[in-house]
Amino acid sequence: MKNLYSGIRGTADLSPSETALFLDIVDKSREVIERFAYEEIVLPVLEEKGLFEKSVGENTDIVERQMFKIEGKDIVLRPEGTAQVVRYFLEKSLYKQHDFHKFSYVGPMFRGERPQKGRLRQFYHIGAEAIGSRSFYVDAELISLCSAILENIGVRKFKLRINSLGCFRDKSRLSSFIKQSLQEHKSKLCPDCKRRIRHNPLRVIDCKKEQCRAVVKSLDFKEAHLCKDCQRDFRNLLNFLEETGLKYVYDPYLVRGLDYYTNTVFEIVSESLGSQNAIGAGGRYNNLIKFLGGPDIPAAGFALGIERIMITLKESPPRYSIPVFVAYSADADSNAVYGILSNLRKSGINCDSDYCGKSLKAQMRNAQRRGVRFVVIAGRDELKKNKILLKDMKESRQEEIDIGVLAGKLNSFIKEKKGD
Numbered sequence: 001m002k003n004l005y006s007g008i009r010g011t012a013d014l015s016p017s018e019t020a021l022f023l024d025i026v027d028k029s030r031e032v033i034e035r036f037a038y039e040e041i042v043l044p045v046l047e048e049k050g051l052f053e054k055s056v057g058e059n060t061d062i063v064e065r066q067m068f069k070i071e072g073k074d075i076v077l078r079p080e081g082t083a084q085v086v087r088y089f090l091e092k093s094l095y096k097q098h099d100f101h102k103f104s105y106v107g108p109m110f111r112g113e114r115p116q117k118g119r120l121r122q123f124y125h126i127g128a129e130a131i132g133s134r135s136f137y138v139d140a141e142l143i144s145l146c147s148a149i150l151e152n153i154g155v156r157k158f159k160l161r162i163n164s165l166g167c168f169r170d171k172s173r174l175s176s177f178i179k180q181s182l183q184e185h186k187s188k189l190c191p192d193c194k195r196r197i198r199h200n201p202l203r204v205i206d207c208k209k210e211q212c213r214a215v216v217k218s219l220d221f222k223e224a225h226l227c228k229d230c231q232r233d234f235r236n237l238l239n240f241l242e243e244t245g246l247k248y249v250y251d252p253y254l255v256r257g258l259d260y261y262t263n264t265v266f267e268i269v270s271e272s273l274g275s276q277n278a279i280g281a282g283g284r285y286n287n288l289i290k291f292l293g294g295p296d297i298p299a300a301g302f303a304l305g306i307e308r309i310m311i312t313l314k315e316s317p318p319r320y321s322i323p324v325f326v327a328y329s330a331d332a333d334s335n336a337v338y339g340i341l342s343n344l345r346k347s348g349i350n351c352d353s354d355y356c357g358k359s360l361k362a363q364m365r366n367a368q369r370r371g372v373r374f375v376v377i378a379g380r381d382e383l384k385k386n387k388i389l390l391k392d393m394k395e396s397r398q399e400e401i402d403i404g405v406l407a408g409k410l411n412s413f414i415k416e417k418k419g420d
């Protein structure tokens with residue numbers, strides 16, 4: 001019989017400490033995102049299949065092989081957020097309200113890839129999209145936001161790889177050039193790339209296989225396909241990045257695996273990851289909104305992969321610990337004990353107790369293991385006098401105090417001892 005307590009391959013269960021790290025990453029990202037004035041939106045996990053076919057592209061790995069479809073329906077679990085944000089933008093006709101919009105999102109994405117370290121079938125994106133401007137300052141802002149988020153989270157060693165695919169026309173020119181140039185080298189390419197030459201020649205450029213890399217490296221196409229305007233914008237962007245101290249590596253072989261990109265594309269890579277070394281990626285998609293039936297509005301954005309960020313972080317934040325534990329002796333009135341616990345919580349104090357009838361000694365051990373600073377000890381005789389013992393675990397001191405003043409005292413102790 002199938003084991004019913006095995007998780008789905010390519011999905012991850014996060015333990016409490018991993019969840020603490022996950023939430024810490026999200027909190028620290030939001031802090032920075034707010035500073036850059038991107039407004040968070042929450043969009044559904046389910047979307048029309050056609051949205052991704054048209055935007056990400058029918059001949060991309062994501063659409064061809066990786067989308068999770070709902071049986072019998074044209075609905076999929078979203079593989080990415082950009083197309084979805086554009087769908088939302090168009091559905092609500094947001095371009096009629098203002099010229100420029102900045103959105104951010106955090107949520108799960110789904111791709112049926114072959115699972116390995118850093119490559120999951122359900123993973124989380126922290127993304128940002130700026131819609132309505134062609135200015136290269138927007139590209140610079142997104143890159144700077146990306147790196148500020150990573151710095152705030154504590155990711156140290158990362159590199160920005162950047163390239164420009166040029167406008168739609170430039171990109172088509174590059175695509176034809178690659179297609180033509182690769183014909184004579186076809187036999188040296190991997191089976192996937194042999195197929196890509198016909199449907200998606202640009203993808204051959206960033207194939208990771210050695211044999212394909214060697215062929216691509218022999219072709220010379222650095223910036224040659226870019227029109228004057230696109231060349232100027234790209235130069236301006238790189239100059240501005242240099243002026244603001246943002247280090248980058250210009251990589252003419254960076255093309256990205258989603259069809260909607262035009263002009264700037266970038267990837268943030270970390271040395272501490274293996275083959276799946278991109279912790280984030282993004283770029284411009286100036287034609288996507290029009291392509292999906294909307295007005296001619298340019299846009300750009302990026303997404304960071306939370307699980308890959310987690311792998312790069314060696315240290316977890318300190319585990320969440322409660323400041324107060326309510327312990328009791330076996331003969332204490334349990335209603336009074338749980339009443340104290342409930343009142344402390346009503347007063348805003350994070351606390352816990354024992355629910356398994358453990359001995360007082362075992363409860364004290366439990367409190368110690370959890371790093372609790374104060375233990376409220378409720379004994380039968382003290383409770384009768386409306387009192388308890390309050391023990392400061394760090395200073396090994398205890399005093400008898402009235403239950404009526406307990407919450408107030410604990411609140412001021414906790415405030416006083418914070419960081420102590």
Ligand code: HAM
Binds near residue numbers: 111118123
């Ligand atoms: P993407 O490169 O497909 O771009 O994904 C962005 C990031 O998500 C990657 O750099 C990686 O960190 C993480 N990621 C992707 N696939 C997986 C996976 N199977 N398992 C774990 N992590 C993964 C996009 O999705 C674009 N929508 C980004 C964008 C936003 N471009 C413009 N705006």
